[in-house]
Amino acid sequence: MDETERIVRQYYDDILRYFIVRTRDRTSAEDLTQETFLRWIRWGRDVCFPSEKKRRAYLYAIASNLCTDYFASHTPTEPLEEDIPAPEKDHDLSVVLEAALGRLPDAQREAAMLYYYSGFKVKEIAQIQNATVSAVKSRLKLARDSLRQILSDKEGLF
Numbered sequence: 001m002d003e004t005e006r007i008v009r010q011y012y013d014d015i016l017r018y019f020i021v022r023t024r025d026r027t028s029a030e031d032l033t034q035e036t037f038l039r040w041i042r043w044g045r046d047v048c049f050p051s052e053k054k055r056r057a058y059l060y061a062i063a064s065n066l067c068t069d070y071f072a073s074h075t076p077t078e079p080l081e082e083d084i085p086a087p088e089k090d091h092d093l094s095v096v097l098e099a100a101l102g103r104l105p106d107a108q109r110e111a112a113m114l115y116y117y118s119g120f121k122v123k124e125i126a127q128i129q130n131a132t133v134s135a136v137k138s139r140l141k142l143a144r145d146s147l148r149q150i151l152s153d154k155e156g157l158f
Helices: 003-023 026-044 052-073 091-101 104-117 122-129 133-152
Strands: none
Touching: 003 026, 003 052, 003 104, 026 052, 052 104, 052 122, 091 104, 091 133, 104 122, 104 133, 122 133
């Protein structure tokens, strides 16, 4: 297996999940995932990253930019009816959290996903979102507060 195939296999499911939660449209999420890896192959594959974390952050920065373009040119779709692929965690809890995340404003949802699901640090999220560190901290706090409120009334999720 060559390096390109390894990277795609390693990150494909995470990038797809990111797009499904962000767009709430599986077909668009699959298209955007493909485009993320095409752009990485075109512009980032030959870049020498100092660490695997930097390569991963670069992929998510591409994905974030594609989301910005997507929302600038698409009207919102109906909420996603099918299950979102859950990370390797308790599936029932993941379904509830995915539904709760879907109710957050976009910037908060993205910051929370990158921090809690993907394990990025605040500084890395700031680079991905092209925001300040304090803005990301604020988004994470607002997301936590909103999720706490949403999850305390989880019957309203479904």
